[in-house]
Amino acid sequence: MKVISTxxxxxxxxxxxxxxxxxxxxxxxxxxxxxxxLGVNSIGIVMVISVFMGAVITLQTAYNTDNPxxxxxxxxxxxxxxxxxxxxxxxxxxxxxxxxxxxxASEIGTMRVSEQIDALEIMGVNTASxxxxxxxxxxxxxxxxxxxxxIIVGILGGWLAGVTTGVVSxxxxxxxxxxxxxxxxxxxxxxxxxxxxxxxxxxxxYQGFNTGDGALEVGKASTRAVVYSCVMILLFNLILTQLxxx
Amino acid sequence: MIRVVNVNKQLGGKNxxxxxxxxxxxxxxxxxxxxxxxxxxxxxKAIVGLHGIDSGEIWYDRVRFDRLDFRQxxxxxxxxxxxxxxxxxxDSISVEENVMFKLxxxxxxxxxxxxxxxxxxxxxxxxxxxxxxxxxxxxxxxRKRVAIARAIALNPRYLFCDEPNSGLDPLTAILIDQLIKxxxxxxxxxxxxxxxxxxxVMEIGEKVVFISGGRKYWEGANNEILKSDCKPLNDFIFxxxxxxxxxxxxxxxxx
Numbered sequence: 296m297k298v299i300s301t302x303x304x305x306x307x308x309x310x311x312x313x314x315x316x317x318x319x320x321x322x323x324x325x326x327x328x329x330x331x332x333l334g335v336n337s338i339g340i341v342m343v344i345s346v347f348m349g350a351v352i353t354l355q356t357a358y359n360t361d362n363p364x365x366x367x368x369x370x371x372x373x374x375x376x377x378x379x380x381x382x383x384x385x386x387x388x389x390x391x392x393x394x395x396x397x398x399x400a401s402e403i404g405t406m407r408v409s410e411q412i413d414a415l416e417i418m419g420v421n422t423a424s425x426x427x428x429x430x431x432x433x434x435x436x437x438x439x440x441x442x443x444x445x446i447i448v449g450i451l452g453g454w455l456a457g458v459t460t461g462v463v464s465x466x467x468x469x470x471x472x473x474x475x476x477x478x479x480x481x482x483x484x485x486x487x488x489x490x491x492x493x494x495x496x497x498x499x500x501y502q503g504f505n506t507g508d509g510a511l512e513v514g515k516a517s518t519r520a521v522v523y524s525c526v527m528i529l530l531f532n533l534i535l536t537q538l539x540x541x
Numbered sequence: 542m543i544r545v546v547n548v549n550k551q552l553g554g555k556n557x558x559x560x561x562x563x564x565x566x567x568x569x570x571x572x573x574x575x576x577x578x579x580x581x582x583x584x585x586k587a588i589v590g591l592h593g594i595d596s597g598e599i600w601y602d603r604v605r606f607d608r609l610d611f612r613q614x615x616x617x618x619x620x621x622x623x624x625x626x627x628x629x630x631x632d633s634i635s636v637e638e639n640v641m642f643k644l645x646x647x648x649x650x651x652x653x654x655x656x657x658x659x660x661x662x663x664x665x666x667x668x669x670x671x672x673x674x675x676x677x678x679x680x681x682x683x684r685k686r687v688a689i690a691r692a693i694a695l696n697p698r699y700l701f702c703d704e705p706n707s708g709l710d711p712l713t714a715i716l717i718d719q720l721i722k723x724x725x726x727x728x729x730x731x732x733x734x735x736x737x738x739x740x741x742v743m744e745i746g747e748k749v750v751f752i753s754g755g756r757k758y759w760e761g762a763n764n765e766i767l768k769s770d771c772k773p774l775n776d777f778i779f780x781x782x783x784x785x786x787x788x789x790x791x792x793x794x795x796x
Contacts, residue, residue: 318646410629413591417701418643419618421611 305501311423312431312497325429333395333430333496334437338444340394341387345378345445348386349452352377357462370463371471374453376480383445384484385532388491391438392524396499399430400520403503404513412504427500431493438492439485446484483539490535494527542567543588543699543731548597550587550755557583558594559755565748570725570732572746572763574739576777580755581735582626585703588733589621590614601699619647622692622730624702624721628684630676636663636687637672643695662690666720682713686720693724700725700732706741718744739778742766751777 316322356373403426406412415422450472457463463471499520506516543565550558557580565571575581586592588599590606599607601617609617630639640659644650650658663672666686676684685705692700702721706714722745725732734741742749746763751774759771769775779785 321646409627410625411631414629417589417618417621417623419615
């Protein structure tokens with residue numbers, strides 16, 4: 296029963312978030328700030344994870360296909376498809392749920408506890424919309440760019456690991472990443488990223504916005520934001536894969 | 542004038558406001574006193590619409606505020622300024638941006654006009670050369686003053702202060718009290734101050750209301766408060782040793 300009531304409450308909350316902005320310029324400025332805070336500041340971690348992810352996928356594929364009947368270029372192909380289809384969208388989304396989700400929940404939770412949200416409300420500002428819509432817009436716009444960067448850097452990491460360890464030649468790897476390429480996979484990956492970005496920002500903001508009193512509650516809201524975002528990402532990953540690839 | 546009529550509010554099954562009726566006088570500094578947990582903050586938050594009420598009425602002049610929806614409330618809220626217990630300054634932006642926030646959000650003033658208004662408000666609260674500072678770089682007293690400057694940025698008709706002196710030394714507390722009083726007079730605002738500081742009551746309270754356990758027990762002018770025969774009020778006022786001593790001295794002098 297509580298789950299149904301929470302889901303209903305979440306959708307009512309979204310209704311408040313997507314109301315007409317009071318002043319477009321203020322929302323635009325806020326969105327630009329959030330793009331830097333939630334997007335640009337995540338480039339580093341996404342790049343680091345992607346390069347190692349690509350490297351490990353290449354090595355694992357190489358060691359598991361160490362048989363003369365498999366052509367070596369399959370290593371490049373496997374690395375490319377794994378990264379595009381799953382790692383750069385889903386795994387990066389799970390990482391961002393930890394980084395961005397906890398950031399959003401703790402920021403809004405702290406504003407709630409320190410009465411900053413009340414102060415905005417007294418001024419006549421639609422707090423849900425002013426504080427949260429720019430975060431959702433920023434992540435929905437910027438996360439696909441992060442995914443594209445992750446794909447490129449992941450494949451580069453795979454190439455680097457493959458060539459430096461000698462499990463695949465540069466030529467075979469490059470042939471592999473060009474072989475039987477389906478551009479729709481990129482679209483699929485980006486659609487998933489947009490949905491995941493919305494889940495991360497809205498679920499985390501909802502948790503932060505409904506934080507109880509006290510610092511302990513901010514920590515709990517932050518934890519809930521990460522856990523619920525991750526569960527929702529995994530659930531929607533399954534649904535979207537069935538819908539988009541079947 | 543702000544009128545609270547037969548307001549009731551329960552939180553967690555407990556009556557936190559019990560049939561409270563008060564007329565807060567226009568253009569005056571109205572003070573609500575009571576112990577911690579007596580319902581002062583809930584009352585103030587109910588008046589400004591941050592808490593809903595279970596029954597009763599809240600009137601701003603001729604407008605019944607508690608019946609308005611979010612959009613209708615917006616009109617009255619633009620005329621409100623509030624000073625929170627912890628100041629509630631937006632900690633990610635500078636002092637200047639805090640004071641300018643309402644101007645950015647609700648006016649079409651030019652940047653030069655907004656800067657001029659910010660300077661005027663900050664001058665009024667005696668804050669100088671702190672425009673670029675972040676709230677975390679300010680002392681408690683300065684934060685309160687910046688919060689007052691932010692509250693008056695749009696010339697509000699109503700000012701609400703929740704425990705404006707909490708956490709301040711006695712001298713700074715007197716300065717904040719005086720600032721609230723001066724601003725109320727200068728801008729002809731209706732001000733409601735929640736406090737349990739008797740110095741504030743005697744310094745600036747033009748109308749004083751005492752509540753305890755969510756009920757209103759007494760109201761009157763600050764010069765009548767020491768002569769009151771309301772037992773809960775006397776227990777509250779004369780709880781400290783110094784107050785008891787003063788009361789004994791005063792009664793022995795008068796006899």
